[in-house]
Amino acid sequence: MVELLTKPARLGTILAECEEVAFDLEFKRAKQWREAAPDRLLVGYLPIYIPREVLHAANALPVGIMGAGDRKQIIKGDAYYQSYICHLPRGVIEMALDSNLVGFDGFLFPAICDCIRNLSGMFKLAKKGKFTRYFDYPQNFTEHIGGPFFRELIQTVQEDMFKLNGVEVTPRAAQPCDHAVQP
Structure with missing residues (x-):
């Protein structure tokens, strides 16, 4: 018999699942999604705009990498960046060096800071992922510049x-989709 949960209990269950996914430094749910089909890709990005609709159209799951926060001690990352530098890049390089990001096909690093x-x-030097791109944004969006x-x-x-993966991006494929939330 299925137990009926009250609204607060259902909300608590949903929040617990979201917390589990959000704070998983191994990205297990994303890696499970990728393994479900051979043409799926995982593309990690740092927190700012990237063209997610283009990634979805190429059957790629954009995965936000928000650093390690307070869940991982930064040791190796301090060898790459001075300790007074923001926690985000130090945590991300720590995660990469500790193999938390194994299984990602590529990485996009947006123009947040130097x-x-x-x-x-x-990441390029350490050969993390099959492609790594610095994603710079034009300051002038006029058509010819x-x-x-x-x-x-x-x-x-x-x-x-x-x-x-051999998936060609077409305008139709770039339409809004929901495959990112499907198992």
Whole structure:
């Protein structure tokens, strides 16, 4: 017999599951999603805009990497960055060096700060993922200046993913989708 839960109990169950997924430094749920089909990709990104709809259209799951927070002691990361640098890049490099990010196909490092720009180079040197891109954004979006720059950057990311899974991004495939929440 199925036990009926009260609304507060259901909410508590949902929140517990969300907390488990959000604070999992091994990214087990994302890795399970990736393993369910051979053409699926995991692409890690740091917290700022990336073209998630393009990743979804290429059958890739964009996975936000928010650092280790207070769940992981930073030791190796301090060898890459000074200890007074923000916790985010130090935690992310710590996670990469401790193999928390094994199974990710690629990484996009958005233009947040100089430390994150350097982190993209560190991932390339350490051969983390099958592709690593620093994702810079045009400051001028006029059609003849920023537009071509941004279009080329997105096409490069599409090509990176196509080389891995053979999924071509089309305008129809880039429509809003919900596969990211499906097991």
